[in-house]
Amino acid sequence: MPENNIPPDRHVPEPTRRWGLTIPLDGIPLRDQRDLIAELPHLGYTDVWSSESSDADAFTPLALASVWAPTLRLGTAIVPVYTRGPATLAISANTLASVAPGRFVLGIGSSSSVIVEKWNSIPFDEPYKRVRDSLRFLRSALAGEKVTQQYGTFGVDGFRAGLIADPPPPVLLAAMRPAMLRLAGREADGAIVNWLSADDVETVAPYVHAGGSDKEIVARIFVLPGVDSDTARAVGRRRIAAYLNVPVYRAFHEFLGRQEELGGMWQAWSEGDRAGALAAIPDQVVDDLFVHGPPEACLEHIERYTAAGVTTPVISVLTPGDPMPAIRALAPR
Template sequence: MSLETVRWAVNLPLPGLSLREHRRIVTALPDLGYRDVWTGEGGGLDAFTPLAAAAAWQPRLGLGTGVVPVLTRGPGVLAQTAVALADLAGADGVGGEGRVMLGIGTSVPTHVSALNGVPFDRPVARLRDTLRFLTRALRGEPVDTEYETFAVRGFQIPATGVKVVLGALRPRMVRLALEEGDGFVTNLLTAADLSRVLAEAGPVQEGKEVVAKVFVCPTRDLAYARRAGRAFLGWILNQPPYRAFHDWLGRGDVLARSRELFDAGDRRAAGLALPDDLVDALWLSGPAPELRERIAEFAREGVTSVLIYVAPTPELLSGRDSLASVLSELRPAPRTSLT
């Protein structure tokens, strides 16, 4: 892949805007050089409503979820929602292949249990079973099967071109995503970490998706950026999947003090204990034009999409910086300006 062939994507919702105010920016995204919009799901908005709105506002955009938890929706509801989104986006059948990507994942106990009252029970097995169900169901095959973690009886929906990708960090999950699914979404890693993940996974077959999510804080106020980065990273890096991931990356010792403080109930101190260089590597900050080259490092061999999450900044929230201009400046490849 290269800057010319990688798909550039933006994560919704965008900073400083209510969902109903997204239309002007979403409509302009293709002219700013972005081909897709993605959502996640934890706190805040659900994953599918912003994508349905985007499909109605701008039919030129691809749509993706990165990711929705498999434990908070039944497998049939996930499939039905994907079919509805594909229909709305005009992505039904073979002609719409890849127009909609349904990203699913285990999520973390806080989002599954604390927010939804659902036990965080056998998440990896549930993810594997959901992947196997969805890949059959979204091809239009009838499903009447007992899986290890659930059973589906008498289910069939129309065939769609929806791809199913996994939220994946370590090699075992990445290999499952590439062998049985349509690819994977990964995040909270450096460009060098991404190379290691891809090397462990082996060659990526043609047609498989590799989506790298990059967190950026485009501000000239670097003290603000670090505070915001620590607040986010001090929580997320201490969730079980990310602890295991960064242990695998060899950062267990570096993160030991943060983990100790987090486990003692002091989330703020856990963020403050993170080394500056790690915060700066996982939470890219600086003026938007200066971030372009760092974002471009993620467009490496095997990567099909780079997904940019834009954090709120004082400039964006005050209106001193135009969100459209910032998005244009962040995208590494040639682009046109919003008029």
């Protein structure tokens, strides 16, 4: 069960260049998060990053955070490139980048067949090409150029943004396997990675850095500070089963070499045996993908990600109840 007695005088590692948090925070209405987000810079957090699946959209929480905590950098991790038209995506990005000049980072990605096809009834065709084409369009559109171009997966005829952010926001790509990781390093400003261990960073980072040593690598990291191992592993197993059976995530972990460790889960899941799939997930896989234990140990584990090549760790707090004790415990100072 959660341990709420987090010592206030703990020693923490020296802060990395950036230290991010996933918003909106779970369990609290977004409209009630003003004071919590306003506290983050005082705790040492530099960034807040949103996502977009079945909860809040990616832009609204960041727009609120831009006012509630005007020093934080704001990032989307990620906005799917299929669920907004190219021009609409550029307009949304320019709007937020204009509200928070120099503090917004646009993270885009293919998302998954579940979100794109099952929830939005949009064909999930050629995701690599769609992300590549979206990136190339956004580079032109965010720079204020008039775009008339037939890309491989869509066409744009005569679009020019009426609102141009100064400076234009950097664009990062959600990437898992080599082709997308290379694209992120070659044509984007960096990569956003997810669902990987600290050791896995050493596998993916070189593909991004082939495009330049200055490329940013953002990693969302699932953290349960002050939670006992059994509880943390139960949470982790449920999430692993829900996500790593989705084809894009399964392919990622096959690339990372987890065929043997996760083969039993994939087999049981394909046979409709949900309980068996959960039971087949090894403790070690959960411990690699979910940071848990005393806050000090969690901080040390997060620092392993930065040592391996992550430039911006983004903490996703999964402890139940009020998230602020955990957020304070995971602050870099």
